[in-house]
Amino acid sequence: MKIAIAGSGALGSGFGYQLHKNGEDVTLLDYWEEHIQAVNEKGLQITVNGIEDTAKMEMMKPAELEEEMDLIFIFTKSMGLESMLEDIKHLIGENTKVVCLLNGLGHARTLEKYLEPKNIFMGTTMWTAGLDAPGVTHFQGEGPVELQNSDPNEVKAAKEIVEVLQESGLYGVYSENVDYTTWRKACVNGTMNALSAILDANLAELFETSTINSMLYSIVTEFSLAAKLEDDVDLDVDEIVGYLTGVTAANIGAHYPSMHQDIANRRPTEIDFLNGAVVEILHEHGEEAKYCQAITDLIHAKEDVLGIER
Amino acid sequence: MKIAIAGSGALGSGFGYQLHKNGEDVTLLDYWEEHIQAVNEKGLQITVNGIEDTAKMEMMKPAELEEEMDLIFIFTKSMGLESMLEDIKHLIGENTKVVCLLNGLGHARTLEKYLEPKNIFMGTTMWTAGLDAPGVTHFQGEGPVELQNSDPNEVKAAKEIVEVLQESGLYGVYSENVDYTTWRKACVNGTMNALSAILDANLAELFETSTINSMLYSIVTEFSLAAKLEDDVDLDVDEIVGYLTGVTAANIGAHYPSMHQDIANRRPTEIDFLNGAVVEILHEHGEEAKYCQAITDLIHAKEDVLGIER
Numbered sequence: 001m002k003i004a005i006a007g008s009g010a011l012g013s014g015f016g017y018q019l020h021k022n023g024e025d026v027t028l029l030d031y032w033e034e035h036i037q038a039v040n041e042k043g044l045q046i047t048v049n050g051i052e053d054t055a056k057m058e059m060m061k062p063a064e065l066e067e068e069m070d071l072i073f074i075f076t077k078s079m080g081l082e083s084m085l086e087d088i089k090h091l092i093g094e095n096t097k098v099v100c101l102l103n104g105l106g107h108a109r110t111l112e113k114y115l116e117p118k119n120i121f122m123g124t125t126m127w128t129a130g131l132d133a134p135g136v137t138h139f140q141g142e143g144p145v146e147l148q149n150s151d152p153n154e155v156k157a158a159k160e161i162v163e164v165l166q167e168s169g170l171y172g173v174y175s176e177n178v179d180y181t182t183w184r185k186a187c188v189n190g191t192m193n194a195l196s197a198i199l200d201a202n203l204a205e206l207f208e209t210s211t212i213n214s215m216l217y218s219i220v221t222e223f224s225l226a227a228k229l230e231d232d233v234d235l236d237v238d239e240i241v242g243y244l245t246g247v248t249a250a251n252i253g254a255h256y257p258s259m260h261q262d263i264a265n266r267r268p269t270e271i272d273f274l275n276g277a278v279v280e281i282l283h284e285h286g287e288e289a290k291y292c293q294a295i296t297d298l299i300h301a302k303e304d305v306l307g308i309e310r
Numbered sequence: 311m312k313i314a315i316a317g318s319g320a321l322g323s324g325f326g327y328q329l330h331k332n333g334e335d336v337t338l339l340d341y342w343e344e345h346i347q348a349v350n351e352k353g354l355q356i357t358v359n360g361i362e363d364t365a366k367m368e369m370m371k372p373a374e375l376e377e378e379m380d381l382i383f384i385f386t387k388s389m390g391l392e393s394m395l396e397d398i399k400h401l402i403g404e405n406t407k408v409v410c411l412l413n414g415l416g417h418a419r420t421l422e423k424y425l426e427p428k429n430i431f432m433g434t435t436m437w438t439a440g441l442d443a444p445g446v447t448h449f450q451g452e453g454p455v456e457l458q459n460s461d462p463n464e465v466k467a468a469k470e471i472v473e474v475l476q477e478s479g480l481y482g483v484y485s486e487n488v489d490y491t492t493w494r495k496a497c498v499n500g501t502m503n504a505l506s507a508i509l510d511a512n513l514a515e516l517f518e519t520s521t522i523n524s525m526l527y528s529i530v531t532e533f534s535l536a537a538k539l540e541d542d543v544d545l546d547v548d549e550i551v552g553y554l555t556g557v558t559a560a561n562i563g564a565h566y567p568s569m570h571q572d573i574a575n576r577r578p579t580e581i582d583f584l585n586g587a588v589v590e591i592l593h594e595h596g597e598e599a600k601y602c603q604a605i606t607d608l609i610h611a612k613e614d615v616l617g618i619e620r
């Protein structure tokens with residue numbers, strides 16, 4: 001199967017590597033010159049759950065690949081999705097399936113501008129990854145990757161993709177309600193990520209603050225209103241807050257979430273696709289999300305104070 | 311006139327010094343040992359608008375002063391008001407007037423627990439001050455000090471206090487609506503102070519952020535709802551936001567407001583008497599102030615992350 005990875009940073013490289021090892025015809029796509037050169041010269045150096053390997057794989061810029069693909073996985077940052085879709089238009093044919101596992105909200109709407117619903121497969125992944133140097137990455141976890149067809153008639157196609165992920169050791173799971181999974185994951189990122197970034201705190205410090213319950217309940221309540229209005233998804237606010245509180249007890253207290261790392265490394269954050277998206281959705285329905293508005297305003301203000309270009 | 315300054319930090323010392331120079335019988339009250347010792351041994355060393363002076367004045371702990379006072383000015387931090395009132399109960403007689411110029415909201419309610427309305431005079435001041443070392447302070451500005459009687463029958467008494475302030479170079483002004491001035495000043499502190507502290511930004515940086523308008527309008531709007539419900543005060547949101555935007559153009563861009571200094575110096579902030587008070591007031595009236603709730607939660611979380619005891 002001809003597969004392209006559209007965005008081959010840490011997570012994309014990990015997915016590409018696993019599919020490649022399973023015998024698929026995988027092309028890695030990216031924009032970063034040094035990274036592309038390193039992979040083409042020395043192979044992809046990757047450590048998967050502690051085991052090192054070097055894989056001879058091809059990496060190039062999207063414009064350099066010419067054939068139509070059978071399957072494309074998108075692994076950009078949220079704000080890079082639309083320009084990536086522009087850049088891979090020529091790879092998408094009548095039957096090219098596109099899988100989007102990005103964090104955040106509102107991506108299905110963006111995909112619908114470029115693709116027919118029958119070719120769109122939305123999902124989430126619990127794999128994590130990091131890029132250590134050009135051409136050198138690590139990939140960790142045990143999945144799962146949940147995904148679902150956007151067109152109700154395409155269950156079979158979704159299950160075929162899930163099977164490829166299973167065979168490749170990526171632990172694919174067919175989801176009956178990927179919107180729920182997406183919203184629930186957005187709640188995790190819209191609380192831990194955003195608050196850690198504003199407060200410059202790791203998760204242990206964050207969850208020991210006296211106002212953690214007010215912060216979690218206020219944010220998750222606004223997310224749940226938006227989930228209901230936008231996708232008819234019923235989130236259980238108590239369950240999610242309980243889950244979040246439990247997570248930090250599980251040995252990840254010293255962890256700084258990705259948005260904190262974005263701020264620390266002077267990169268723009270994905271806040272507009274999390275708390276900012278909730279503000280927009282409620283606004284479109286004549287409601288307000290003032291708590292998420294404050295969080296979004298403060299993250300953008302922090303980016304501005306640090307001179308981060310958006 | 312026998313006057314006590316209840317809380318003789320930077321601002322209290324400045325007021326005490328000006329009144330003393332005008333010939334009033336002023337006693338400075340404070341709790342800080344080194345400060346008390348320094349003033350009693352070397353006099354109060356004070357720089358008023360750039361002019362240095364040393365004044366032989368008495369400073370002691372509240373319990374050490376025994377006579378009833380004619381007039382008491384309170385200059386504690388907001389959270390120190392109630393315990394100070396406990397500690398100066400023995401100085402307050404049937405005709406002792408008490409002037410409260412503290413920043414923040416809700417102080418009149420606290421004073422009413424200890425004093426009859428006829429003896430309460432609420433106000434605001436635009437003087438600023440700093441404590442450079444024990445016994446060494448600076449005092450800056452040109453006022454005004456606005457104040458008003460809490461009991462409608464006490465206009466004459468208020469005007470007498472205003473006259474003393476005038477004679478002492480403190481630029482007293484009788485206010486027809488001190489509630490309005492108090493709320494308007496609280497808006498300034500509830501925006502500039504709180505946002506600068508959360509973002510670790512000076513005023514120039516803060517006012518150049520892309521979300522400054524959303525932050526100012528959201529906060530001032532919630533303050534204005536609370537002002538109306540609590541004190542029937544009509545704030546003009548546009549006027550206040552315009553004023554705030556103008557202030558930073560006026561050469562104070564490099565300034566870090568006091569709440570930023572509190573956080574930087576690991577001291578508890580006055581957030582519960584600003585944005586936190588607005589949350590409480592709207593809550594009591596069955597309304598919500600989610601934006602101010604977020605600001606309050608984040609400031610307290612920041613205090614907790616930094617190990618600041620409240």
